[in-house]
Each structure stands twice: as C-alpha cells, then as structure tokens.
Amino acid sequence: MKTIAYKEFGSTTVLQTIEEPKPTIQDNQVLVKVKAVSINPLDWKIRKGEMKLMSGSKFPKHTGTDFSGIIEETGSSVTTLKKGDEVFGVVKNNMKEGALGEYVAVSASLVWKKPADINFHQAASIPTVGVAAVMAIQKMGTITPNTRILINGAAGGLGMFLLQLLKLKGGNITAVTGTNAINSAKSWGANSVVDYKTEDVLTKGTTYDVVIDLSGTMGYKNARKIMKSNSVFINPIPGPIDILTNPIKNLFRSKKHIVLLSAPSERYINELLHAIDNGLQIEVSKVFPFTQSKEAYEYAEKGGIVGKVVIAVN
Structure with a gap:
C-alpha cells in the first residue's frame, strides 16, 4: 500500500510516498480503508523534531493522527464494528504511528461510527x-x-x-x-x-x-x-x-x-457526536488529494486557516 513517511526530521521536503505491506490486525483491532486524514499542528511539530524526547528518533516515521474510512476487516474479538461500516478514529500513539496511507490498523476502541449527516472529510476532522x-x-x-x-x-x-x-x-x-x-x-x-x-x-x-x-x-x-x-x-x-x-x-x-494533551475516549467522542447531532458545524476549508500531501502540509503550516485542512486518500 502507499503511505506517507519521512526518514529524517525536517520541513515538508522530507515527506515522501513509499510502498509498505498492507497492515495485519490483532484480535482487538480493525483494518480501515482510509478515505480521509485531517491535519493537526502536532503533525509538523513531531516531523520537525520538536517532540523528539517523546517521539524518539527511529525512522521511518509516519504522519497523520485523525482519519475516516470504511472497515475492511475486523479482529476476532471485535463485536461493535463490522466490515463495511463507515467510521472515523485515531491512531493509538501519534508520536510513533501515522494514519496517512491507504490502510490503517487500529484498536477498535479508537474507532467510532461516522454520523450519517457528515461526510468523510468532516468526520476525519473530529477526534483530536x-x-x-x-x-x-x-x-x-x-x-x-x-x-x-x-x-x-x-x-x-x-x-x-x-x-x-x-x-x-x-x-x-x-x-x-x-x-x-x-x-x-x-x-x-x-x-x-x-x-x-x-x-x-x-x-x-x-x-x-x-x-x-x-x-x-x-x-x-x-x-x-x-x-x-x-x-x-x-x-x-x-x-x-x-x-x-x-x-x-x-x-x-x-x-x-x-x-492540554488531547486524549480521545468514548466519553469525549460521545459528547461531540451529541453536539454534532444538535447542529455543531464542521467546516473543512480545503481538501487536497493524497498525491498532494506535501502541498497540503505546506498550506496548513502557513496558518490563517478557517476550520480544517484534509487530505483525501481513497
């Protein structure tokens, strides 16, 4: 599968598209075919090496914390989700993992069903x-x-x-x-x-x-x-x-x-889903294709953005 990674700390110039094996999942995990990934400031703080005390310096590293997509496979112990479900979620450790690729394997406890009234770009903008x-x-x-x-x-x-x-x-x-x-x-x-x-x-x-x-x-x-x-x-x-x-x-x-360190949980996500059901608006100011992931980060890092910037993957 194609994924975005980097092999050294630096600006957006270190980002590159690489081929990796499709992830395999554990009993408590789901495999998600990624539809969208939103950009957060922490993404580039990690990439620039500003968080290396927590992220470590082992490469390659991946980027992107929040994603949305469609369940492709579920682990044997997962009962709350099934193949074909439209979902959004987060990677477990954004200091060492990343969602910006064609597939992501994550714990089912970090994935939630997407509200029917919002699209994949909006859903990927929610968690962090x-x-x-x-x-x-x-x-x-x-x-x-x-x-x-x-x-x-x-x-x-x-x-x-x-x-x-x-x-x-x-x-x-x-x-x-x-x-x-x-x-x-x-x-x-x-x-x-x-x-x-x-x-x-x-x-x-x-x-x-x-x-x-x-x-x-x-x-x-x-x-x-x-x-x-x-x-x-x-x-x-x-x-x-x-x-x-x-x-x-x-x-x-x-x-x-x-x-303040964001830590998504069922409780917090349910509060957000309730607010969305009651009219909370999610504005996505710009969507970039996966092939322009580097340009998406360049755009977001300039600041002055209204709402969220999202990368469409599949």
Whole structure:
C-alpha cells in the first residue's frame, strides 16, 4: 500500500510516498480503508523534531493522527464494528504511528461510527481537536456569563469546536483571528472579535479569567499581562519542557499554565457526536488529494486557516 513517511526530521521536503505491506490486525483491532486524514499542528511539530524526547528518533516515521474510512476487516474479538461500516478514529500513539496511507490498523476502541449527516472529510476532522475542545472546557472550571475567555488563534479546527461548545456554556468569549475569519468566529459563538492584523489584544486593557493560545503565538509570558489573579492559561500545543515542568511551577503561582494533551475516549467522542447531532458545524476549508500531501502540509503550516485542512486518500 502507499503511505506517507519521512526518514529524517525536517520541513515538508522530507515527506515522501513509499510502498509498505498492507497492515495485519490483532484480535482487538480493525483494518480501515482510509478515505480521509485531517491535519493537526502536532503533525509538523513531531516531523520537525520538536517532540523528539517523546517521539524518539527511529525512522521511518509516519504522519497523520485523525482519519475516516470504511472497515475492511475486523479482529476476532471485535463485536461493535463490522466490515463495511463507515467510521472515523485515531491512531493509538501519534508520536510513533501515522494514519496517512491507504490502510490503517487500529484498536477498535479508537474507532467510532461516522454520523450519517457528515461526510468523510468532516468526520476525519473530529477526534483530536474536538476532544481537545471538550477537555479545555473542563480545565476552565465553572463558566458563568461573567467568565471572560480569550481564544487566541480562534479560527482553526480547535477554535471551531471550542467556540461552538463554549457558546452552550454561556461564557463571555473574545476571539482573536485574522480578518478573513471574523465572520466565522462570530457565527461559531464569539461575543467579540479582535483582528490581530489591526489590533493588539495585549494592549487593549481587558483582563481575562481564561486565556487559551491555539496558535502558539502568544505564550504564557505575554498572556500573564492580560490574566486576572487566579486565572488559567491553557496551552494545547506545548513543548516537552512545558509538559514536564508546569505541574510543579503551578504550585507556586496563581496564574496557572495548564498543558492540554488531547486524549480521545468514548466519553469525549460521545459528547461531540451529541453536539454534532444538535447542529455543531464542521467546516473543512480545503481538501487536497493524497498525491498532494506535501502541498497540503505546506498550506496548513502557513496558518490563517478557517476550520480544517484534509487530505483525501481513497
């Protein structure tokens, strides 16, 4: 089968299409003929070597965490899924595995049936950012109409889910986006929008109970300037040092720096499926064919994307 892999850390130039044997499955696994794979920032952080403490340096490596497709084969102990089911899911360890290929073998516990009302591109966009949005809201604590929340870089996939889910909670949400995403941010639930191309949210004089930096361009050091006492800064794209040191540092500071690592589970996915059934929108801004996987990553890594970027495989 064809798959996308790389044999050294680097830019998109290291990505290449290679031939590998079709995966074999264990008793608890399913084999999925992949239809689509969505792109997440963690994909290129791993590829560039920024996460090598966790990913290791053994090559070749594969890319892509979230996928959708059709069940081709099920293991002998799998009873909840069958051949022909339309599904979406995630690889177990995105530091060492990847879904961007013609087939993927994964545990049945990491695969869910695709809602009939969404397409494969939308389904592949759900797991990582959708679950991260649910987990981020949990880490915010009690949300009231007076809770001031700032979402920096609110137009991407995580922002799309987060804004819509927060809207149901009733917080006062400020979204920081580019000019091209203002209308999307408002439609998803932002009470107000700051265009970073013309305004600097750090100098506007407003302070927040929660700051979540989806773009990674603000950072905790800058965010502290606009955080209230006993507030939280949520970091969904942390580096290894953040992951290791912040739990200890938070013991000694009132403005907490919370690391967010998405961990899809049945509970979180069911919450997202319920929201989708009740009208949550999934916007896919651009779809690239498998043969243009390198171009897809180049496009996504430039930033400023509204919603998700997806690669169509089969």
